[in-house]
Amino acid sequence: MPGHRSGLSWPESVRTGLAGLDTTELASTDDLHQPTGPALAAMELAAQCFGAGKTWFLTNGSTGGILTILAGLVGRGRTVILPRTCHLAVSHAMALLDIQPVWLEFPQSVPPDPLGFLPVVSVTMVAEAIQLHPDSAAVFLTSPDYYGRCADLTAISHVVHQAGLLLLVDEAHGSHFAAAPGLFPKTALASGADACVQSAHKTLPALTQGGYLHLAESLLGREPLAAGRMTAALKIFQTSSPSFAIAASLDFARAYLETEGQEQAQKTLASIEDLATTLWPDYLVSPAAANPVRGEFRDPLRIVIRSRNPLARPATELARELSRQGIDIELSDLTRLVLIPSLDQPSHDFERLRQALRIGLADSPGAQPGYTTMLQHLEQSWLDLLVQAPECVLAPGDALLGQQETAWIPLADSANTVVAQSIAPYPPGIPLLLPGERMDRPRLDLLLALRNNGINLSGVDHDSIRVVV
Ligand SMILES: Cc1ncc(COP(=O)(O)O)c(C=O)c1O
CATH class of the missing domain: 3.90.100.10 (Orn/Lys/Arg decarboxylase, C-terminal domain)
Incomplete structure (x- = not known):
C-alpha cells in the first residue's frame, strides 16, 4: 500500500501534475458533496465499472465509508448481526451510533488456517443468528479479510434477503476484484450485497485515503430514499473539504482497472504462481490453498507466506529483515507474512522477494526445540479469544x-x-x-x-x- 507504488503505476502526467489536481470547489471543478459536473460524471463511471446503482468517492478511506454506511442504512440504536473480527472502525461506528450488536458465533477452538489466521464467517452462522434475531436491521461482514480469504457472499446474501435484512460488506481489501471477474472472487455487489466500501488505495493506483462507497441497484429500487440518506451521512463523516486530488486518483484508478486491469492481473498472478512453485518446499505460498469445491474463496493477488521449516523466530523479525532489504511487508503475524502486490507489480520484484526469502532462510538461527510449538500455541490462544463473543x-x-x-x-x-x-x-x-x-x-x-x-x-x-x- 498504496497501490500506486510511489507513483510508478501512474503516467508521468499524473505524477507531475498531482499538485494541480489539489483544488477546491470552483466553477470549473465541481463539488464533491453535491456533484453536478465532472465529479458526478466520474462517480457515475465508477458506478458502471463496479456494477453499482450509485457510487460515492471516499476521501477518508473505508473508515469514513463504514461510519457512513452504518449511519445511512442502519441508523441509531438498531441491531446489526456481525462477527467480532471486524475492523476497528466498526466498533467505533457502533459506539457512536449506539448500534446493538448480535455477535456471530464461530465454532470454538478451530486451528488457525496455515495461510489465513482470521476465521471466515459461514452461511450457517449467519442463518442461525438471523433465526434468533429476525428483527435485526442488517448483517455486516468483512470479505475479503486481510489474508485474502472471502466469505461465500452469494449464499449469505440469499439467506439475508430472504429474512428481509440488508447485507453490508466491508470490501476494503477487494477493490481490484472487478478488474478480472474470472480471475478474482465475485465482488460483494455481484454476490448480492446491498452496499459495500472499498479502500481503493490498498490495491488500486489511488492515493492513500481514496475509497469507494457503492449502493446496489436493487437496493435503490427497493429503497429510493437510501441514496439521500447516504449523502447526508457522508456530510457528517467526511471532511467538508474533500480532496480533489484523491478524487481524481479514484477516477484514474477506475479507468486503469477498466483498461489495463485484466492484463496486468494475469501477469502478476503468473508471477505469484511462479513464486509459490519456486519457494516450495521451504515456504507455503497462498495460491495453493483455495478450494472452491469446499466453499473456500481466496483473493489470488494476496500473497501469504509461511515457512514450512521449524521456526527460530517470529515472522515479525523476518519482516523487519526484509524491510531492511527494501521489501515492505504489509503484515506479519507470528508465523505468516502477508504482502500486497499491486496489479502491475513487475516480475523482477518477485525475484527480489524470492532471493530475500532464501537469504532469510539461510541466515535464520537454528530453531530451538519446541519454539514452533510455542508460537503455534500462542496463535491458537489468540484465535480462541478472537472467536469468543x-x-x-x-x-x-x-x-x-x-x-x-x-x-x-x-x-x-x-x-x-x-x-x-x-x-x-x-x-x-x-x-x-x-x-x-x-x-x-x-x-x-x-x-x-x-x-x-x-x-x-x-x-x-x-x-x-x-x-x-
Ligand atoms: C478490513 C478493513 N476494513 C477497513 C479498513 C479501514 O480502511 P481505510 O484505511 O481505507 O480507512 C481496513 C484498514 O486496514 C481494513 O483492513
Whole structure:
C-alpha cells in the first residue's frame, strides 16, 4: 500500500501534475458533496465499472465509508448481526451510533488456517443468528479479510434477503476484484450485497485515503430514499473539504482497472504462481490453498507466506529483515507474512522477494526445540479469544465516549480493569478488546506475549492503556 507504488503505476502526467489536481470547489471543478459536473460524471463511471446503482468517492478511506454506511442504512440504536473480527472502525461506528450488536458465533477452538489466521464467517452462522434475531436491521461482514480469504457472499446474501435484512460488506481489501471477474472472487455487489466500501488505495493506483462507497441497484429500487440518506451521512463523516486530488486518483484508478486491469492481473498472478512453485518446499505460498469445491474463496493477488521449516523466530523479525532489504511487508503475524502486490507489480520484484526469502532462510538461527510449538500455541490462544463473543461490562459507546472517569495505567498492571478504548493487534486491526470489555488474565497474557514477539498493539501507548476508573 498504496497501490500506486510511489507513483510508478501512474503516467508521468499524473505524477507531475498531482499538485494541480489539489483544488477546491470552483466553477470549473465541481463539488464533491453535491456533484453536478465532472465529479458526478466520474462517480457515475465508477458506478458502471463496479456494477453499482450509485457510487460515492471516499476521501477518508473505508473508515469514513463504514461510519457512513452504518449511519445511512442502519441508523441509531438498531441491531446489526456481525462477527467480532471486524475492523476497528466498526466498533467505533457502533459506539457512536449506539448500534446493538448480535455477535456471530464461530465454532470454538478451530486451528488457525496455515495461510489465513482470521476465521471466515459461514452461511450457517449467519442463518442461525438471523433465526434468533429476525428483527435485526442488517448483517455486516468483512470479505475479503486481510489474508485474502472471502466469505461465500452469494449464499449469505440469499439467506439475508430472504429474512428481509440488508447485507453490508466491508470490501476494503477487494477493490481490484472487478478488474478480472474470472480471475478474482465475485465482488460483494455481484454476490448480492446491498452496499459495500472499498479502500481503493490498498490495491488500486489511488492515493492513500481514496475509497469507494457503492449502493446496489436493487437496493435503490427497493429503497429510493437510501441514496439521500447516504449523502447526508457522508456530510457528517467526511471532511467538508474533500480532496480533489484523491478524487481524481479514484477516477484514474477506475479507468486503469477498466483498461489495463485484466492484463496486468494475469501477469502478476503468473508471477505469484511462479513464486509459490519456486519457494516450495521451504515456504507455503497462498495460491495453493483455495478450494472452491469446499466453499473456500481466496483473493489470488494476496500473497501469504509461511515457512514450512521449524521456526527460530517470529515472522515479525523476518519482516523487519526484509524491510531492511527494501521489501515492505504489509503484515506479519507470528508465523505468516502477508504482502500486497499491486496489479502491475513487475516480475523482477518477485525475484527480489524470492532471493530475500532464501537469504532469510539461510541466515535464520537454528530453531530451538519446541519454539514452533510455542508460537503455534500462542496463535491458537489468540484465535480462541478472537472467536469468543465479547462480554461488555459497559456499552462500547459509554466506555469510549461517556462521562465516567478514565486513567492511563501500565498495560502490565491492567488485569481486571475495564478498557475505555479498543485494543487491537495492528495489523490486522481486529480488536481483542472492545471499549467496555474486561481485561481478564488470558487477554492480558496474550497481549504481553504478542508485544514481546514484535506485534504492534493499537490502543497501547507507551506501554499504557486507558481504563475506566
Ligand atoms: C478490513 C478493513 N476494513 C477497513 C479498513 C479501514 O480502511 P481505510 O484505511 O481505507 O480507512 C481496513 C484498514 O486496514 C481494513 O483492513
